[in-house]
Amino acid sequence: MxxxxxxxxxxxxxxxxxxxxxxxxxxxxxxxxxxxxxxxxxxxxxxxxxxxxxxxxxxxxxxxxxxxxxxxxxxxxxxxxxxxxxxxxxxxxxxxxxxxxxxxxxxxxxxxxxxxxxxxxxxxxxxxxxxxxxxxxxxxxxxxxxxxxxTYMEDTTPDRPFRFEAMWTKEESSKEVVEDAWLTSVEGSQGYRLARKLDATRRELKRWNKKCFGNSRERIKELEAKIAQLQVSNPARENLELKASLNLELDDWLEREDLKWKQKSRELWTKVGDRNTRFFHLSTLVRRRRKRINEIKLEDGSWINTREEIQHCFNENFKSLYQSECNDVLEDLENLIEPCISEEENEELCRVPSREEIRKVVFKMKSLKAPGPDNFPTLFYKHYWETVGNQIILATQSFFRSGRILSELNETFIALIPKKNGSCNFNQFCLINLWNVCYKVI
CATH class of the missing domain: 3.60.10.10 (Endonuclease/exonuclease/phosphatase)
Structure with a gap:
């Protein structure tokens, strides 16, 4: 709202x-x-x-x-x-x-x-x-x-999908978690191995985050709850000292939130070292509000505003937009366009890229751009390159050799972005594709 x-x-x-x-x-x-x-x-x-x-x-x-x-x-x-x-x-x-x-x-x-x-x-x-x-x-x-x-207090919150948190890279123990997960033995194509190793990493990071590192928001809430309990307890000296100690720990965890909100804000022009949680938080809220779809005006002039109704409306419009029609197809299509690429250029385009070329492509990408369905941003591959780099190289080279890619790596999120303020119908939104890093590299 x-x-x-x-x-x-x-x-x-x-x-x-x-x-x-x-x-x-x-x-x-x-x-x-x-x-x-x-x-x-x-x-x-x-x-x-x-x-x-x-x-x-x-x-x-x-x-x-x-x-x-x-x-x-x-x-x-x-x-x-x-x-x-x-x-x-x-x-x-x-x-x-x-x-x-x-x-x-x-x-x-x-x-x-x-x-x-x-x-x-x-x-x-x-x-x-x-x-x-x-x-x-x-x-x-x-x-x-x-x-x-x-204005709408709810007791329950929906389950959230896995998200790789940029603040995890600040913890040295995260490297051990990724290394252990990457040792998972997998048989199959190089693309399949990459997908399964990412699955194992996702599971291990979630377990590590919960038991060892801890979700920053949950930890902050836990500290705030302890402080709140002390506020209603006997105001003895030891309670006041404990409260002061918890306040210091709370400040430390709030600093970790800074990197988290930078990741969410998508403010790519700001340096990683700059600390301004309030700015990143505000940027995130503004971005979410600008892209939120609150209501849609149908062709008959009526309005819908529930999540289910809006989802159904866009699904039907996409089905209509991409529905194929039975048109006559010319038999000889190869001669419609004259060749404009030389044999040498064609060989260069089709050759298998080197390991160094693939590495350079990865490291030239923006670290915190919105990830694809696997929810691993480019930052993950850059930070843990010594561990994960070889597998993404092999998966990329395998595609250029076989011409085949695992459908799981080819999955894409489609984000709807309003073209102007007050967008309220299907034609007033543009589509943005969010790809997995491996697919973008290819």
Missing amino acids: GVDLDVVFSDGNVIAALIYSDLVRSPWPLFCIYGPPRRAKRKRFWVKLEEMVKDFSGPWAAFGDFNSIKESGEKKGGSNVSEKLYEQHWSYLGFSGPAFTWTNRREGLANIKERLDQCLCDYVWQKMFPKAGIRHLSNSNSDHNPILMD
């Missing part, structure tokens, strides 16, 4: 923005709040917020740091002073995660924790987003926990 944001007002306590989304035809206002720390000023702030809400017709939501609590259960430690946050017809959006979003980080009885960060909305907004909720995330270096508004 694509989302646009237009800021219409801002001051020291509130940023008011109109939210435009694909699933909601009319915009709705979102108020990002930083409540005044002083109680005397907060009363005037709530009056102001109520006036702004009334100025906007339709559903609305407000979330952020309200700097106040509405009931005693939202505070632990210190004196409990709750206050009215909102009108009776306003709703409080629930949350998941740690119960408190702020702590003064002091020890023992001096420690105070509060749920200062809230989300409010009206009934119409909650009806419009029935699965909406707030996620309390774990912090690494701040006394506040960040909160995430999710």
Whole structure:
């Protein structure tokens, strides 16, 4: 779902923005709040917020740091002073995660924790987003926990296919994993051997990633969960020291995410050594949003927006586009075009390429271009060339000798890229083929 944001007002306590989304035809206002720390000023702030809400017709939501609590259960430690946050017809959006979003980080009885960060909305907004909720995330270096508004909170996530992660190349132990997998004994053609060795490597890398290296996202979530648990535990000195140690480890894993997001962003002009995770992350989100297909307009003028309907629509259009027709074929086709290539040129084109030529072709390719169906980018072959290079050379040379290629190596992903902003029918998308590296070399 694509989302646009237009800021219409801002001051020291509130940023008011109109939210435009694909699933909601009319915009709705979102108020990002930083409540005044002083109680005397907060009363005037709530009056102001109520006036702004009334100025906007339709559903609305407000979330952020309200700097106040509405009931005693939202505070632990210190004196409990709750206050009215909102009108009776306003709703409080629930949350998941740690119960408190702020702590003064002091020890023992001096420690105070509060749920200062809230989300409010009206009934119409909650009806419009029935699965909406707030996620309390774990912090690494701040006394506040960040909160995430999710308009469609789901408990389950789909299984993800194997992806070779560029950050794996930073671990020396990954070479041993690839070497062991490449020792797999396989009988058959050189192309078949390459495919089976890639299968073995894929299995071993997945096992190694889970047991030894660990998925960076899972590890970050694990560290954040431990930090969140410490935030609700007894604020003793040993717990505060452990939390500081976990914060340092979390920072280390966040650095590994940098290379991961660079790989996803496809920003090929940026040097590998440059570290800017936020830039790569933003580039990835922008690229995904630009290429996302949210809805399609059919020939009869109706619209479809579910994944299954859009998939069926494109499948039928491709079948119609590439369906062969029974046309008369001329018997003598060889004489339609006069020869323009000499015998010497033909021999040069048909000769078996040398080992060095194949190596140069591989190393001239962009390392992090989108991979084909086997999900091994060129970076994999470059980094582990001493181990895998010989097999891809043999598979390439075998094709030039026999003229045959394993169909598995010839498989291709077809990506649909919008030709312009707002593309909404089949003819407004261009096709991009994503080939396996071996096929591109040939």
